[in-house]
Amino acid sequence: MNIEQFKGLARLPKFAIPSHYDLHLKLDLSAACTFSGTVKINLSITEKTNFLVLNANQLQVHQALFTTSGNQQYCPSDVVVDDDDEVVVLVFDETLCVGEGLLGIEFSGKLNEHLKGLYRCTYVDEGVKKNMADTQFEAADARRCFPCWDEPALKATFKITLDAPSELTTLSNMPIIDEKLDGNIKTVYFEETQVMSTYLVVVVVGLFDHIEDTTADGVKVRAYCPVGRSDEGKFALELTIKSLDIFTKYFSTPYPLPKLDMVAVPEFAAGAMENFGLIVYRDNEMLYSDSKSTARRKHRMSIVVAHEVAHHWFGNLATMEWWTHLWLNEGFATWVSYMATDNLFPEWNIWTNFLRETTGGLSLDALEQLHPVEVEVHHVHGVEQVFDDIGYRKGLAIIRMLQGYLGDDIFQVRKFTF
Template structure:
């Protein structure tokens, strides 16, 4: 009875008990791809930090055959009870005698089936000539390392990993670290890998299959390889080149070299996501790694560069420095998304990917304007629920608020802060607040106070702007697409340009309303500005320069008219033209701007040639006609004609209107 009550204390717990801490895993796995099974032995060096009769770790869908514990004095203990709890995904080991404080080794023999669910260690098919064969791949994030071997499957419980695999001798076996030994015994070979540095269980990876590969080396001597389906290694060349360039770029950006001796990329035929940043062994869906210069589109090439940069960035931000718990996964993903665009822009400036970033983050603006939205930071009580939480808010809003902070602080302070953060928490775990703390130290600003508004609160503001002479008046309220009014307040990093990108100003809007004097931006020696009409035309005001902030802007009629002229005269960057149109449509949809005002704005985009801006214009045209066909059916034909007038969009819009 006492033993049963003891086990009950571990049921329904979000986290593992902390009386034992893993330090090192020695894992030997035997893989049978014909029977689709695997078996193995794991020996885990643990520190017992509190006397206990229980060891509790994670295991799921594993058969446990034998368990033992050996303490530092060589005494061996066998548990009197071994309980596998599928609901809580734990393995509870009960001992007759308490295990004393100190070091020891826990050994477990286990086996399992290679599943077909794309999680844990799973099987997928590939073609070997005309024959269909099985290969094995791992996918552990967030909580599926426990399907591969018994382990303390939490990101904060980092350890070192020594892995050996028994696999068919004709296949390639890969893991996080380089191979140190291969020993053949007939049709089977044992492949042993170097011991890894300290890392989290969700980043452990194994791939066994048949591949061709190509390789290159970074300026620091890191070997980079792309493993592709047989006969398609040439299609991995672009991803390989981008990986080499981004490894060099991030080593300099973070002032910290890549921490492993190699980085492999593998194209996997069946994969649940786009890619996974396993330490030293990034797995990709085939379409995200293979590029054919003759048949792949330009859009595919650009997406591939962004995806590769994202996964390589994780080798620092996520792998070297890891979130303490899944609540902070947003920071890993939001940061990697932001910096993947930054890296792609540096490597391929002609693509103008920051314009595409706005297309990407629009989904976050739309979702976060709903009453049913949620904050970026959501408390994750059970690790398996993390996948339900991560959506457009986490990724798109997350990356957008990081970009907003970077734009406000400036490139130099932001980069210096990130370098300090990586150095301070290297091989450790960190929380969101730890990054804010480092940024505060470097900038001298209260970053946590500002950013908590954006990460712990749902929604975002719309900022109304009016002008009286050289005074701009700002007022913020929460923006809701349903048109409802809310009294939300944020600390908003506002950026302003006045008549030129050379004349700009930054300030923090910390209250519901505020006034800003922009007379210092007006060049009184400019004779053109002494004429009121010329002044009004030339001194347009653009708030949220390049749409770097995660908020919307509503201009009074006078300021909106000046911006229309600026768009007509092609005085604005594509990012700002996109943002003005996107904000205006959202405001119109929320009944905060009249349809006639939106149409007046759209009218000045008739000569627009930028792809991203045109895409937004087409979307707006389509949505207006779609809504109007139900709301004001008598005006639909006129609206269709209005949309079709633009020479750049007429063909596309005409085809939409005919549906």
């Protein structure tokens, strides 16, 4: 065996499977905008191997050590970082045996300006432009922040610790359990997540005002807005609470986390992202002003907020095995967002908008180079291309047809009695 066998692979080899990540990130938001970190990954070695192969992209790996449950330590003789394939291969002279162990890695990187992975954006504080940090990991960019098994099916729990400037708000998937101050830097400890995919991990560090409320089931919901604009977060907060109540009843499954935060950031590649427990919105998708915003904006916000909240059930709790089935994730979230909006605002007749919504899918579907809703993804470089109107809008149309064909009671399986 040699490391050439890992060139151009579509998927990571499965001779090591992660179950837990203990991730400590240290952010430097001064002009250099760099970060360093350590990650300790609980692994199950399922086949004897001289290699551990995981994802990393644009990271420097400084040190790695594998420790077995019997406390035997293995230091790799070579660490090969391949930025083309976005993998790091740890080569061991001795063979790692089947069993449990802990892989520790020290690494560092630079906050990029490409709106993916861990990236830098800016906010204005009393007329001065300052740096803040945000993440966007879907589909395959968690690997730009920390070395990991970055595939949706390889779920694990995450315990996240952040070092950040003490004057800023730090947000992640879970509530904060402890904080320590050392000069101008605070170390923030977050509660451990439940089992989830790497693409749903999130970290945001910035300056915000927030408002909050609680659902009927006791889930704390907070809306983080730019300083001085928290009034504009009220409509999104209200929509999120109502959507959580609707979906909890519709799916007969409670929302699984103690909190759901949302945050409006100034620079974001998509409209919003359903990170588990912390939805990140481009600011104009989350902020609403009664005096300035249009009725069309109100309709759009209802659809987007319900879509992101709905992903917490399918997508986040139940996840596609691989990106080939992304259309199910996005098609369902879009379909159910119409259902929720129709329930909340029946006077809007929102399903009439559905026809306009599907037009984008029809136009793409008319091209000679069309692809089916279910797309083979052979390499990570092709992943981004499946996030198009075929997946979202044709996916929505197919699910709407299926629901119409089967009828509500059968489609909503729990109402169906065998």
